[in-house]
Amino acid sequence: MNKEELLSKLKTIISPYVQNQKGLNNLSEDTDFIKDLEINSANLVDVVLDVEDEFDIEIDNDSMEKMLTVKASITVIEEKLAAK
Amino acid sequence: MIGNDIVDLQFASYQSNWQRKGWLQKIFTTAEQQHIHNSENPNRMVWKLWSMKEATYKVHQSYLSHAPRYNPLDFHCSLNGNVYIHNHIYGVKTETTKEYVHSVAMQYDVNYDSKIMQKGEDLKLRLKQTLAEKVDINISNITIEKDKNRIPRIYIDKKETNIGISLTHHGEYSAFVIEY
Numbered sequence: 001m002n003k004e005e006l007l008s009k010l011k012t013i014i015s016p017y018v019q020n021q022k023g024l025n026n027l028s029e030d031t032d033f034i035k036d037l038e039i040n041s042a043n044l045v046d047v048v049l050d051v052e053d054e055f056d057i058e059i060d061n062d063s064m065e066k067m068l069t070v071k072a073s074i075t076v077i078e079e080k081l082a083a084k
Numbered sequence: 085m086i087g088n089d090i091v092d093l094q095f096a097s098y099q100s101n102w103q104r105k106g107w108l109q110k111i112f113t114t115a116e117q118q119h120i121h122n123s124e125n126p127n128r129m130v131w132k133l134w135s136m137k138e139a140t141y142k143v144h145q146s147y148l149s150h151a152p153r154y155n156p157l158d159f160h161c162s163l164n165g166n167v168y169i170h171n172h173i174y175g176v177k178t179e180t181t182k183e184y185v186h187s188v189a190m191q192y193d194v195n196y197d198s199k200i201m202q203k204g205e206d207l208k209l210r211l212k213q214t215l216a217e218k219v220d221i222n223i224s225n226i227t228i229e230k231d232k233n234r235i236p237r238i239y240i241d242k243k244e245t246n247i248g249i250s251l252t253h254h255g256e257y258s259a260f261v262i263e264y
Contacts, residue, residue: 034152035234040254042100042134044154045110052106064110065155 001081006074013050017043029071044068055081086196086248086263087142087189089135093128094183095255102130111137111156119163131185133161136176139189140167142250143174146235147191184257194248200259207251211260215247218264 011027018024019038023031033039039047048064051057051073057080059067066072102108108117108130116133123129137159144159145152160168167174167189178187188198197214201207208228215238216223227239228249238247248263 040099041138041154042096045107045156046100046104048110049104049106061110061155061157064157065153068152068154 009054014047031070033068085143085147085191086250086261087139088250088252088259088261089138089187090252090254090257090259091131091135091185092255092257096131113160116161132178132180135185135187136161136167139176139187140174143189144169151233186259188261195264196261198261203256207258207260215262
């Protein structure tokens with residue numbers, strides 16, 4: 001899976017939790033889930049669970065800790081996919 | 085240093101489904117999950133423990149000045165109001181009503197002012213008014229700015245102070261705390 005496909009899948013996953021649509025339209029690797037998209041912190045766990053389901057991977061606490069930006073999330077997903 | 089967190093219970097029930105498979109396990113320790121399951125009102129216990137963790141995260145992040153992290157599982161709540169994170173202990177006071185849960189976390193037993201407000205009211209203005217009265221200065225001399233880790237800091241006459249503050253909002257409610 002290339003980065004564009006990964007980014008597109010991630011965008012679909014986070015969309016239901018985004019409270020700032022403008023941030024979603026301008027989505028890039030630098031997008032911050034809380035600052036730019038105003039995702040509620042209690043919904044970040046839903047993002048993590050949806051990512052686990054979509055990519056059939058398991059995200060441990062140490063990886064979850066980093067998943068606050070698009071870039072960090074893509075790195076975590078790539079690492080977990082490579083380790084499968 | 086001080087932290088606070090508010091949960092609008094009605095908004096939370098619409099925004100989050102904590103009964104979703106895997107949800108509790110990602111956020112709460114086994115002991116905390118037991119507290120939730122044994123509670124007379126599991127929903128309120130979920131949000132009480134969550135707000136304790138969030139309020140403590142804020143004071144802890146402010147104290148260590150670290151970059152944002154998403155590590156709720158590292159914060160261990162005890163029912164007497166203490167929250168443990170690595171080698172640190174914080175005391176948390178939680179107020180629960182039918183409408184909201186509000187937690188205030190601090191390192192030591194400090195004096196603080198706290199205000200819960202409805203959506204639409206100017207939280208930062210009210211915070212500044214409260215502080216201006218307390219330290220007897222003009223409100224126009226006070227500014228609130230976020231640092232590089234997005235922790236709010238109080239400036240008086242453009243100089244950074246060590247007055248601990250914390251802001252929170254969720255659904256129909258917002259709140260602040262100021263530590264003296």
